[in-house]
Amino acid sequence: MRIVIIKYNAGNIQSVLFALERLKIDAMVTDDVRDIQNADKVIFPGVGEANSAMLYLKERKLDKVITGLQQPVLGICLGMQLLCQYSEENATGCLGIFPLQVRRFPANAGERIKIPQIGWNNIYSLTSPLFKGIDENSYIYNVHSYYVEDSSYTIAKCRYGLEYASAIKKDNFYGLQFHTEKSSAPGERILKNFIGL
Template sequence: MEIAIIKYNAGNVQSVMYALDRIGMKYQWTDDEQVIRSADKVIFPGVGEASTAMAYLREKGLDQLIPSLKQPVLATCIGMQLLCRDSEENNTTCMGVFDVPVKRFVSSDLKIPHVGWNSIQAQGENILMEGLKKEEYVYFVHSFYAPVNPYTTATCDYVQPFSAMLQKDNFYAAQFHAEISGMAGQKIIQNFLAL
């Protein structure tokens, strides 16, 4: 199986690579259109700031490539947010795979960013959570969120309920870092690779 990890100026790629190493999968970290198009699975990870990340994706033509992919794509953290319509982070226009806005957490009593382990609850048919409990603990680091919407396949509650996972067609997305979410995160990655 050919796995492409999309290369762009967003961090946390190393932990994705370690997660794939742990389960014995080979991958390429690349921004090459042909390599990405020909991969069996594509992972779009990220830690970073929306407008900077989108500027790089546009410069490389990846903003057009990613939404056109036909194979299974897994986006995590800012990767998920960049697949949404737009983000309140520096008023950024994103890729619009999910027709959903990304909003900034606002709270007078809870710490922002939302950092640490929190529970997610599967909603409806969530193929990536097959073999897991309906409620699992995973690791989050984010100040922005996608509201609960028709694409939501798992929710989390912090400040208010928000989308922990989204899915539309061949696009799967997680707000949390599956690659550092212990056995639950590893199972989610394995379920994605088994699609």
């Protein structure tokens, strides 16, 4: 099985690679179009800023490559947000696979919240084989200021000031807002589930 992690100007790529290593899963980090297209599974991670990430992808024509993928694709954190239509982060047009908006957490959503959300939180309403073996309300690790709105694509929810989509799915595309690669045992199980899809 060929697992590819898309290399671009965003952080946490190394962390995803190490998490896979701990699971004894080999993966290649690459921005080579052919390698990405020929992979069995594609992971699109990311910690960073939406606009500069999109510019980088477009310059290398990786935007078209990603939207054309047929195999299972897992966007993590910024990677998930970039799979959406539009991000309020520097008014960025994204890849548009999910017709969803990425919004900034409102400073006053009823509960007093600190932005970014940095830390562990629970996921619930888990409705995908991606969460096989994962208990409702399991703890996962989040680092983000922007969130994806809840919709019919939601496969896991999370609450931080408001309820938002912690995971989404459409066809072969999956997105996780949380850092599954840093989410201890549940995170490792979710990664393993994705590889097994």
